[in-house]
Amino acid sequence: MKEYINLEPETWALYEKILPDLQNVFAKIEEICELNTAKVLQAFWLNHVSEAHFSQTTGYGYDDIGRDTIEKVYATIFKTEDALVRTQFVSGSHALAKTLFGLLRPNDLLLSISGTPYDTLHEVIGIEENPSSLKSFGISYAEIPLKNDDFDDEKILEFIRNHQVKLIEIQRSRGYSSRKSLSIQKCERIIKKIKEVDSNILIMVDNCYCEFVSDKEPSEVGADVVVGSLIKNLGGGLAPNGGYVVGKKELIKLVAESLTLPGEGKEVGPSLGINRQFLEGLFLAPQVVSSALKTSILASALLKELGYIVDPEPLENRVDIVQTIAFGNPADLISYCEGIQSGSPIDSFVKPIPVDMPGYKDPVIMAAGAFIQGSSIELSCDGPLREPYMAYQQGGITYESGKIGVLKAVNEIIKKRKEEVHE
Numbered sequence: 152m153k154e155y156i157n158l159e160p161e162t163w164a165l166y167e168k169i170l171p172d173l174q175n176v177f178a179k180i181e182e183i184c185e186l187n188t189a190k191v192l193q194a195f196w197l198n199h200v201s202e203a204h205f206s207q208t209t210g211y212g213y214d215d216i217g218r219d220t221i222e223k224v225y226a227t228i229f230k231t232e233d234a235l236v237r238t239q240f241v242s243g244s245h246a247l248a249k250t251l252f253g254l255l256r257p258n259d260l261l262l263s264i265s266g267t268p269y270d271t272l273h274e275v276i277g278i279e280e281n282p283s284s285l286k287s288f289g290i291s292y293a294e295i296p297l298k299n300d301d302f303d304d305e306k307i308l309e310f311i312r313n314h315q316v317k318l319i320e321i322q323r324s325r326g327y328s329s330r331k332s333l334s335i336q337k338c339e340r341i342i343k344k345i346k347e348v349d350s351n352i353l354i355m356v357d358n359c360y361c362e363f364v365s366d367k368e369p370s371e372v373g374a375d376v377v378v379g380s381l382i383k384n385l386g387g388g389l390a391p392n393g394g395y396v397v398g399k400k401e402l403i404k405l406v407a408e409s410l411t412l413p414g415e416g417k418e419v420g421p422s423l424g425i426n427r428q429f430l431e432g433l434f435l436a437p438q439v440v441s442s443a444l445k446t447s448i449l450a451s452a453l454l455k456e457l458g459y460i461v462d463p464e465p466l467e468n469r470v471d472i473v474q475t476i477a478f479g480n481p482a483d484l485i486s487y488c489e490g491i492q493s494g495s496p497i498d499s500f501v502k503p504i505p506v507d508m509p510g511y512k513d514p515v516i517m518a519a520g521a522f523i524q525g526s527s528i529e530l531s532c533d534g535p536l537r538e539p540y541m542a543y544q545q546g547g548i549t550y551e552s553g554k555i556g557v558l559k560a561v562n563e564i565i566k567k568r569k570e571e572v573h574e
């Protein structure tokens with residue numbers, strides 16, 4: 152590796168120092184990868200995936216056998232009655248929005264039990280005013296914050312006893328917040344309690360970044376609908392866009408009619424040549440998620456060793472592929488992002504600079520040199536320039552390339568520290 156990658160001797164030494172400690176966690180990740188690979192393969196076998204399914208439809212997309220088979224494969228993996236896996240979903244945010252619009256009606260109440268939802272849903276729900284929000288259609292919203300990084304069971308149960316709630320949203324991954332992500336066990340516990348009080352409440356889980364990190368998915372522990380993005384875990388780095396929704400048949404029908412049109416639902420939606428990428432991406436996804444996890448763990452260990460506050464800690468049990476690093480000062484955050492960018496396969500020569508972004512009060516720096524725009528299953532790192540100068544890092548399609556990106560990023564910090572000593 153040293154022949155091709157120029158790093159400070161201190162960076163190599165640090166890498167060699169921390170590596171032995173990671174072998175046990177890596178082994179656990181490989182076990183989960185094996186289990187999920189078997190899960191995916193079995194779903195391919197049961198649904199008789201064949202070369203014919205790589206075919207495409209155009210126009211209306213009637214009788215798209217590839218698309219329909221992909222949806223059966225997803226339903227098998229998630230152990231649900233049905234699935235909607237479409238290129239017509241722009242990304243995860245769109246799939247989440249369509250699910251909410253499909254399942255909620257005027258005068259319904261939507262409740263989030265994992266605090267404020269992901270940023271892109273604020274205008275969808277009407278937390279931020281928008282004339283097209285759910286709120287504008289008379290759908291009201293309430294939220295219950297987490298308590299000590301877990302569901303606040305007592306408050307949640309009290310709320311649903313006193314209000315007629317139609318749908319509960321659970322967001323597992325932390326988004327741009329500093330809370331912990333929510334494990335399958337925690338989801339299982341709260342879903343069971345909610346269903347005991349009122350079995351009619353629909354539970355929707357935003358599963359972004361969490362797929363194939365654990366041995367189970369939320370639909371296996373009682374969630375009615377599970378939603379995610381194909382430019383994250385399940386796209387395996389090959390899906391050029393898209394989103395998925397899995398769940399009960401009648402719910403998927405409603406979501407499909409919200410995505411396309413009432414009366415046609417799942418029957419329309421041309422696959423436009425995307426079926427092979429969706430299938431192969433899904434086939435690779437367990438391995439890709441495993442690579443992204445190892446990349447995050449390596450970053451966590453290296454940066455902890457350099458004295459930064461990392462979350463999760465290197466050896467901590469993980470729920471998603473996201474790693475946060477609190478740099479505590481803007482210069483280190485910028486150096487790290489520059490290093491990530493310089494290790495990317497695409498646009499390695501570009502220097503990321505903090506810029507103002509819609510929806511953010513402070514400038515944001517983003518490092519991503521990806522094959523697919525905005526893909527965050529590919530190694531990427533971003534953070535707003537404000538206290539505590541937190542970087543959100545995720546992805547790494549192969550561990551080897553993710554590792555090199557992280558080493559180059561850490562090297563930028565080590566170089567800067569050496570320069571400071573010399574000054």
Ligand SMILES: *Cc1c(COP(=O)(O)O)cnc(C)c1O
Nearest residue numbers: 242243244269324326357359380
């Ligand atoms: C990324 C993400 C989304 C949105 O997915 P996109 O594909 O980026 O639109 C929603 N929720 C969470 C928790 C996420 O991490």
